[in-house]
Amino acid sequence: MSEAPISEVTVSEVTPDLIAELYLRAEPYWHTRSGEIHMPQAYAYAQALLRAHPEASAGTVLAAILLHDVGYARVPEETHHQGLADAPSGWQPDITRLHEQEGVKLARELLSELRYPAALVGPILTIIGGHDSTSGEAHSLEDAIVKDADKLWRFGARGVEICRGWMGMTFEDFTAYVEAKIPTWFHTAEGARLARLTLDRARREHRETEPGETEHRETP
Numbered sequence: 001m002s003e004a005p006i007s008e009v010t011v012s013e014v015t016p017d018l019i020a021e022l023y024l025r026a027e028p029y030w031h032t033r034s035g036e037i038h039m040p041q042a043y044a045y046a047q048a049l050l051r052a053h054p055e056a057s058a059g060t061v062l063a064a065i066l067l068h069d070v071g072y073a074r075v076p077e078e079t080h081h082q083g084l085a086d087a088p089s090g091w092q093p094d095i096t097r098l099h100e101q102e103g104v105k106l107a108r109e110l111l112s113e114l115r116y117p118a119a120l121v122g123p124i125l126t127i128i129g130g131h132d133s134t135s136g137e138a139h140s141l142e143d144a145i146v147k148d149a150d151k152l153w154r155f156g157a158r159g160v161e162i163c164r165g166w167m168g169m170t171f172e173d174f175t176a177y178v179e180a181k182i183p184t185w186f187h188t189a190e191g192a193r194l195a196r197l198t199l200d201r202a203r204r205e206h207r208e209t210e211p212g213e214t215e216h217r218e219t220p
């Protein structure tokens with residue numbers, strides 16, 4: 001098991017140790033649907049968004065992002081990609097709902113085991129229970145931050161490679177697809193700004209690793 005990173009964010013309602021413990025308890029549920037890559041990235045993006053929104057409840061955001069997709073561990077693996085909106089094989093909203101509902105049950109168990117502050121448990125479970133099915137709207141600042149942090153990995157180099165594989169799209173088509181989604185996917189200005197920044201970097205890295213025609217011709 002990897003070492004849990006200590007949150008850089010000042011957590012007013014919960015201690016950094018509690019977040020680190022939750023990270024370790026959530027991690028075993030990430031090894032499906034590239035969660036082992038998606039979750040640490042989403043967690044880092046949530047921390048970045050919290051720095052832009054110090055008024056948000058960090059204890060709510062960090063727990064919700066660490067646990068938001070744990071429900072996939074209880075959804076048949078062969079159906080996982082049908083829980084992806086715009087999936088080429090057809091999107092099945094029931095799969096999306098199922099991972100949210102299973103996620104709420106699992107999250108409740110994990111938070112209870114840790115004696116997570118009771119006042120935060122309700123808001124955390126509400127966010128997990130609608131993070132995809134109500135992605136078009138944000139019901140609180142914490143919900144907005146979790147939804148934005150969840151989407152941001154699709155704009156980075158690794159997320160692009162993984163997600164475009166799921167969607168059966170080329171690099172160019174997938175990056176154009178996510179770029180067009182920025183105005184509707186993101187609920188915070190910082191989320192949209194980070195999406196553009198991250199996408200620019202992914203495109204730059206792609207150009208560097210996939211040299212164009214001219215450079216090929218120069219190769220002896």
Ligand SMILES: [Fe+2]
Nearest residue numbers: 068069131132
């Ligand atoms: Fe999800």
Ligand SMILES: [Fe+2]
Nearest residue numbers: 038068069150
């Ligand atoms: Fe997610």
